Amino acid sequence: SGPAALRLSAYAARNFFDLDYKTDISINWLPEFDNFEHLEGELWKLTSSSPKRKVGTSFPLVSSGQKSPIPRRLWSSIVTSSEIEITKPWGDISKKNVRKLAQALLQCNVKVSGKGIFKEEFVTAGGISLKEINMKTMESLICPGLYVCGEVIDVDGVTGGFNFMNCWSTGYIAGTNSARQGITSKVMEVDL
Numbered sequence: 001s002g003p004a005a006l007r008l009s010a011y012a013a014r015n016f017f018d019l020d021y022k023t024d025i026s027i028n029w030l031p032e033f034d035n036f037e038h039l040e041g042e043l044w045k046l047t048s049s050s051p052k053r054k055v056g057t058s059f060p061l062v063s064s065g066q067k068s069p070i071p072r073r074l075w076s077s078i079v080t081s082s083e084i085e086i087t088k089p090w091g092d093i094s095k096k097n098v099r100k101l102a103q104a105l106l107q108c109n110v111k112v113s114g115k116g117i118f119k120e121e122f123v124t125a126g127g128i129s130l131k132e133i134n135m136k137t138m139e140s141l142i143c144p145g146l147y148v149c150g151e152v153i154d155v156d157g158v159t160g161g162f163n164f165m166n167c168w169s170t171g172y173i174a175g176t177n178s179a180r181q182g183i184t185s186k187v188m189e190v191d192l
Contacts, residue, residue, distance in 0.1 A: 013156065014126070021115050027108040028043070029070055029078070040102040051118075055093060056086020057187055078104050092116045127154040137175035145181065147174035 033039040056079045059070040079086050082100040132141050140146040149170035
């Protein structure tokens with residue numbers, strides 16, 4: 001769960017659908033590290049430079065004042081999946097454990113085995129193509145008089161309220177123009 005999973009599912013929604021939500025993915029949590037040996041070396045240095053610091057506290061390779069590229073809860077999960085106790089100090093970590101941790105950070109293999117247990121989705125993909133919509137009014141170009149908005153439109157946004165903003169904005173435009181057309185239609189009927 002969380003922003004990383006939601007972003008991934010937004011970017012790959014169609015691919016996951018095509019695969020019936022069953023696939024393996026590999027995640028590189030630290031693309032800024034150019035290779036495995038470099039990351040492994042940096043982590044190994046911590047066994048002597050910060051021997052008493054607990055491994056599971058937070059991602060350790062962050063300069064003072066910088067934000068960690070890995071949130072604390074994700075870091076704890078990665079440490080645990082690397083078979084390292086989060087309360088263990090860096091000084092007690094073996095070379096084998098450091099290697100597993102570096103591997104989990106640069107090539108975290110995850111099995112996708114389906115959607116959530118309640119079959120609820122936070123991300124939708126697909127819908128009416130933007131090419132089939134007058135974007136100034138949100139009226140369908142295929143079916144005049146039909147105004148569309150929100151998640152029936154083929155628009156995907158990353159997490160952070162972009163999808164809500166799309167729904168509210170297009171809803172306002174579609175509603176306003178639909179009402180205008182309704183008023184204009186009533187006036188035309190009376191004039192006839």
